[in-house]
Amino acid sequence: MMEFDTIVFVIAFDKPDYTSKVMDCFIASKNISNTKLVLVDNSDFECLVDKYYFKRPDVVHFKTQFKNKSKALNQAVKAFCKQNNDFIISLDNDVEFDQFFLKKYIDSAKLKGLKYYFGTSFIVKNKPKIINQSTYRFLQGSQKGKTDQDFKKNKMFLGFSYAFFKKQWLQVGGFDERFGPGSSMGLSGDESIFQKKLIFAGFKPFLIESNPIVHKPLNSSYRKERVLKRVKQNGLTHGFQKIIESKPEYFKRLLGLLWINCKLLIMFKFYDLHVQLKYLSGYLNSLIIYIKIEDKSSIYQNIKKL
Numbered sequence: 001m002m003e004f005d006t007i008v009f010v011i012a013f014d015k016p017d018y019t020s021k022v023m024d025c026f027i028a029s030k031n032i033s034n035t036k037l038v039l040v041d042n043s044d045f046e047c048l049v050d051k052y053y054f055k056r057p058d059v060v061h062f063k064t065q066f067k068n069k070s071k072a073l074n075q076a077v078k079a080f081c082k083q084n085n086d087f088i089i090s091l092d093n094d095v096e097f098d099q100f101f102l103k104k105y106i107d108s109a110k111l112k113g114l115k116y117y118f119g120t121s122f123i124v125k126n127k128p129k130i131i132n133q134s135t136y137r138f139l140q141g142s143q144k145g146k147t148d149q150d151f152k153k154n155k156m157f158l159g160f161s162y163a164f165f166k167k168q169w170l171q172v173g174g175f176d177e178r179f180g181p182g183s184s185m186g187l188s189g190d191e192s193i194f195q196k197k198l199i200f201a202g203f204k205p206f207l208i209e210s211n212p213i214v215h216k217p218l219n220s221s222y223r224k225e226r227v228l229k230r231v232k233q234n235g236l237t238h239g240f241q242k243i244i245e246s247k248p249e250y251f252k253r254l255l256g257l258l259w260i261n262c263k264l265l266i267m268f269k270f271y272d273l274h275v276q277l278k279y280l281s282g283y284l285n286s287l288i289i290y291i292k293i294e295d296k297s298s299i300y301q302n303i304k305k306l
Contacts, residue, residue, distance in 0.1 A: 029099050123215070235286075
């Protein structure tokens with residue numbers, strides 16, 4: 001079996017209490033030699049958690065001014081992953097895990113090697129008992145309580161827990177900084193784009209089924225105003241990706257976009273009009289963003305083949 005150092009990146013923009021809980025889980029972990037936790041802190045606080053955590057040699061505070069999650073992660077990988085076979089576990093700060101969770105990640109990576117990237121089963125806390133059906137379909141996958149069966153169908157890990165090697169990150173050009181929370185374009189889907197790039201490069205996903213992590217979305221994330229904000233962001237992202245997947249001629253892209261929007265208009269009688277208008281406004285805005293991009297060649301290179 002291969003040997004490597006492991007770096008656990010916890011990305012945190014807010015939620016100090018949640019972040020402290022993740023770090024407590026790390027400290028309680030067993031049999032994880034050569035493993036370091038790096039808190040990638042792009043919050044507005046001087047430090048998101050109590051500084052006593054960083055008295056440990058295996059816990060590091062990495063403060064970055066970048067609100068862009070993808071950019072902050074790229075910066076952190078460059079700063080802390082010195083070897084190409086370093087194993088990187090990426091966690092959001094609204095999760096909890098048991099004392100053997102990280103060990104199972106590491107053992108699976110040692111067993112399967114550099115041809116694979118990894119994700120785990122999960123359990124969802126704080127699921128809403130009642131929510132409007134028209135907004136429910138726009139919730140994040142983890143908020144809906146998606147199961148491993150969804151992974152087996154889509155071959156995509158949810159972004160709050162997955163892992164890969166630095167060599168893979170280098171080969172696909174890192175995280176695309178146009179996508180993800182805080183990105184200049186406002187596009188979501190950073191983890192999905194990264195995993196699609198891994199698959200296109202020939203790497204295979206491996207699900208560690210016996211290793212559940214607990215995801216704890218805030219109750220406020222189920223509020224309609226938060227959901228509608230994500231609806232618009234989803235429309236923006238889907239529209240942008242659709243433009244890239246289309247033929248490069250501007251008018252053909254425009255006609256394709258109008259055709260899809262006409263289909264959405266027909267759907268209004270089945271779904272909440274307010275929700276669909278939010279999605280449509282995001283979708284149309286993607287065309288404006290695309291037109292403003294000066295260097296389109298890199299977009300085609302990174303995304304079109306996905």
